[in-house]
Ligand SMILES: Nc1nc2c(c(=O)[nH]1)N[C@H]1C(S)=C(S)[C@@H](COP(=O)(O)O)O[C@H]1N2
């Protein structure tokens with residue numbers, strides 16, 4: 001430090017108060033994360049240290065905990081994870097600050113350890129590239145710099161306050177304005193004062209004020225800088241080009257909007273969902289903490305492996321091909337009986353059969369191993385996409401380019417298979433392979449390799465736990481037997497006789513089908529149940545089973561009170 005006022009007092013004996021100590025910890029770690037986010041926003045959004053660690057956490061989470069998280073938080077599971085991480089980080093930051101009241105070392109060690117966790121998480125990401133190390137390393141350097149800098153300012157502040165409040169006559173309380181009494185402190189600064197008595201020099205009270213101000217300045221500066229860096233990083237990540245690319249993806253054939261006759265397809269007026277799910281309400285499930293930001297310009301999908309001719313197709317190549325439009329109900333294997341992880345949309349895309357025929361799939365190929373831009377994988381049976389169903393590489397959903405969070409610019413959709421074995425979003429690679437050769441993301445975690453959607457039905461009204469007026473009560477909901485079709489839905493109260501429900505118009509065997517009926521309910525508590533039968537005559541399985549490994553079974557049962 002060049003001037004004496006910068007370093008007025010020794011800090012060796014000082015001890016930080018808990019509050020400034022905790023503040024240093026919070027700001028050190030906060031600044032690290034903010035710089036990490038900013039650098040990631042500039043280079044590659046998914047390399048943000050928070051997202052990298054969150055992603056690694058998701059990959060390592062045991063199945064039971066993941067199932068519990070989805071059951072508890074549903075589509076907000078990622079928000080819950082980030083919230084949990086924030087709480088843990090705040091605790092770690094405060095504790096490491098409090099552990100550093102005498103020395104900066106404990107906090108510095110914590111910052112380095114967090115940096116190591118971020119770097120190892122980044123390297124463990126399936127789509128890792130060396131550039132993804134820049135953000136966590138920048139975070140580490142920024143964290144260390146801010147931590148040591150603020151800690152030093154806090155120590156000076158503490159030392160200055162000790163000096164200012166020390167009892168009269170103690171060496172450090174001596175006024176440096178009076179060199180004659182300044183015999184005890186013996187530090188370099190005081191020495192210089194002795195040599196230059198004309199220089200204005202604040203006394204301990206004045207220098208405590210200056211040290212306080214400098215710490216305050218440091219704290220506000222770091223807080224403002226970190227806040228700005230975090231906001232800029234988020235903004236850069238969110239405007240990674242995907243939304244802009246989507247906006248200019250080009251007019252869809254036939255103009256906007258799905259061409260499908262919706263008349264009589266639902267009983268929405270009586271409480272079922274609308275037959276078509278608006279994109280904004282379509283359920284969303286994926287492992288991506290940061291939605292991959294792809295653009296149509298840079299997009300290619302490679303089709304290779306057990307084929308005669310490898311294909312590499314750009315977005316324009318795909319758009320120039322024969323496109324088909326089909327309504328398809330998508331379902332998540334994690335959907336509990338009665339759950340809401342099911343939605344229906346009209347998808348537009350290139351028939352998978354066309355692409356596979358052009359590539360020349362070898363007879364030994366059993367499985368399509370699909371990879372997403374973020375490294376997620378699905379494994380789809382070749383047989384299922386070769387039987388004439390509307391399996392496709394979708395480019396549009398409900399008459400709009402695919403929403404970014406639903407896989408823009410290209411995803412796979414296969415009617416009748418759960419999403420985890422068929423619905424690869426942000427699709428960049430398809431390798432024809434065998435079941436023995438390839439194990440998909442969820443199969444590695446104990447889920448099935450093959451998973452056709454199980455026939456299911458759900459009561460939407462009356463809601464479970466609700467009260468209804470005794471007498472004739474409207475009961476309505478949805479049923480699905482994808483790629484077979486719903487032939488019949490039956491409802492009963494209190495384990496009594498099954499009663500046929502009225503079915504809405506059948507638009508496609510690949511979509512859900514709405515139903516409604518009326519039941520006579522006397523005052524009191526009632527258990528309502530529903531079951532569906534498919535066109536092959538198979539009635540949905542009564543035995544309740546877990547969602548893992550290949551989808552829940554059982555009859556949706558709701559308890560209501562008639563009053
Ligand atoms: N890239 C990627 N694709 C993915 C997933 C994922 O985690 N990452 N999840 C799959 C699962 S489990 C389901 S149920 C569907 C959900 O598709 P949606 O979010 O468009 O409803 O996407 C599938 N495709």
Ligand SMILES: [Mo]
Pocket residue numbers: 285331332333334418419420
């Ligand atoms: Mo899923």
